[in-house]
Amino acid sequence: MNPEQLLYAESHEWVHVDENNGEKIATIGISAHAVEALTDLVYMDLPAVGTTVTAGEPFGEVESVKATSELYSPVDGEVTEVNATLPDNLEILGDDPYVQGWIVKVKLSSEDALGKLLDHAAYEKMCSGS
Amino acid sequence: MTSVDQLLKTPIHQWHAEHHGRMVDFAGWSMPVQYNSIMDEHHQTRNAVGLFDVSHMGRLFFSGTGIDQFLDSLTTRRVAGVDVGRIRYSLMTNEKGGILDDVLVYHLPDSEGQPFHMMVVNASNREKIVNWLNEHIPTGSDIALEDRTLSTAMIAVQGPKANAMVAGLCSVNPADLKYYTGTAAKIGDHPVILSRTGYTGEDGCELIVDSEVALDVWETLMQSAVDEGGGATGLAARDTLRLEAAMPLYGHELNEETNAAQTDLKFAINLKDRDFIGRNAIVAANENPNLPIRIGLELEGKRAARENCAIIAQGNRVGTVTSGTFAPTLQKSISMGYVDRSAAEPGTELEIDIRGKRATARVVKLPFYTRD
Numbered sequence: 001m002n003p004e005q006l007l008y009a010e011s012h013e014w015v016h017v018d019e020n021n022g023e024k025i026a027t028i029g030i031s032a033h034a035v036e037a038l039t040d041l042v043y044m045d046l047p048a049v050g051t052t053v054t055a056g057e058p059f060g061e062v063e064s065v066k067a068t069s070e071l072y073s074p075v076d077g078e079v080t081e082v083n084a085t086l087p088d089n090l091e092i093l094g095d096d097p098y099v100q101g102w103i104v105k106v107k108l109s110s111e112d113a114l115g116k117l118l119d120h121a122a123y124e125k126m127c128s129g130s
Numbered sequence: 131m132t133s134v135d136q137l138l139k140t141p142i143h144q145w146h147a148e149h150h151g152r153m154v155d156f157a158g159w160s161m162p163v164q165y166n167s168i169m170d171e172h173h174q175t176r177n178a179v180g181l182f183d184v185s186h187m188g189r190l191f192f193s194g195t196g197i198d199q200f201l202d203s204l205t206t207r208r209v210a211g212v213d214v215g216r217i218r219y220s221l222m223t224n225e226k227g228g229i230l231d232d233v234l235v236y237h238l239p240d241s242e243g244q245p246f247h248m249m250v251v252n253a254s255n256r257e258k259i260v261n262w263l264n265e266h267i268p269t270g271s272d273i274a275l276e277d278r279t280l281s282t283a284m285i286a287v288q289g290p291k292a293n294a295m296v297a298g299l300c301s302v303n304p305a306d307l308k309y310y311t312g313t314a315a316k317i318g319d320h321p322v323i324l325s326r327t328g329y330t331g332e333d334g335c336e337l338i339v340d341s342e343v344a345l346d347v348w349e350t351l352m353q354s355a356v357d358e359g360g361g362a363t364g365l366a367a368r369d370t371l372r373l374e375a376a377m378p379l380y381g382h383e384l385n386e387e388t389n390a391a392q393t394d395l396k397f398a399i400n401l402k403d404r405d406f407i408g409r410n411a412i413v414a415a416n417e418n419p420n421l422p423i424r425i426g427l428e429l430e431g432k433r434a435a436r437e438n439c440a441i442i443a444q445g446n447r448v449g450t451v452t453s454g455t456f457a458p459t460l461q462k463s464i465s466m467g468y469v470d471r472s473a474a475e476p477g478t479e480l481e482i483d484i485r486g487k488r489a490t491a492r493v494v495k496l497p498f499y500t501r502d
Contacts, residue, residue, distance in 0.1 A: 039164065039166070039167055039168060040167055040168045040169045042432050042434075042456040043431075043432040043433050043434070043456070045433075061485075063432075063433060063434060063456070064168075065168045065169060065172075065366065065370060065455060065456055065458065066163070066164075066168060066366050066455075068434070068436065068485070
């Protein structure tokens, strides 16, 4: 996925929404900026398929040598898929955070939260601190 | 949180900032927590040489007569009558045996061969210890204490290649010093206090230099370190290194609520035929079977327990984690903590509550890591 076409949460998750048979499916990952800030990832805890997630609430956690960080859901819905290869291959997040590094797919129950997300330019601006 | 411009800066601060140092508030100092990868910085120290700016540590120099007796009245370890050249790790305790700080007491020759005493204390405790020392100088004594933390810098050079590297730059080869000894030396024209000490579990040395020349010494050392496959190493890797070596960290394993007797640092506590503040309380605590003691734990899985996680045996809380990390050299999750004596035997299986999820852990003998 092209990072310039994604939406971003202030908590550094990215979202790409696809339409599939009339259902909206959000693919969620964490940005290259987040991976760089975390460094030294050793562990990731993912939700089970079927878990209900709420925008702004944690759905998993990622742990680096230094600290544990929650992963916050940028959307409302139900987890339909998780990237099960990721926890044992966390280097993927550094190498390819926007394609192979996807974390979960969520069937949206509402699109309300999408309006609060940032586009790429706004997210980059936030990260550069200006 | 102190605002950034109020933080103290070491003489090497600008170098850190220019070399990707992620500067954080550490005990009121702006210090580099890491430059790039914590794992890489950890491994370079275990495999080659890591350079650490530890200028935030307090450096206190003593003058006057009867200094060793004075210090001996405040330290859990005997520091009076030790040979010139020696350095001793000790705790300082209050009347209750609670730990005020863990310190190094130096009795070294200066550049003219005259012996002097100094002490290195934790950054977070510097003011407290300066006050504690000043309060306890006997009336009528000529002992005076000079805090030279801000006029000097301290650099740790740690790792299997550290001593040979410093030998090529310094008037004294650190490998010719015994462990925990030190002396006055020179790097180029710059006078340094060289000691074979450290906080990583590796061999190596530490250098104390005047602030004005600190950057010059640092850059000289850096050039050699990079040639040896090493480099600058931040406080985060210093923490994973010391944790693998099971060295306690003040504010985690050590604090005023913990009695020195609980720490499993018997080598640093000499109770026989001497008196010091806290001694009687330590003797009493040694005989108290109800006090938790310090242990090491290896966890199943890669998830790390962090400070304050509960330690559980058969459904009952038996202790608390004081430090934990994923250990880069051991490739395991390790923790230190305090548990009831019933749960402290190596091999005991316990559980740790990590943010609501239980991890299985096993009590192991400390240290986790010993170099070959």
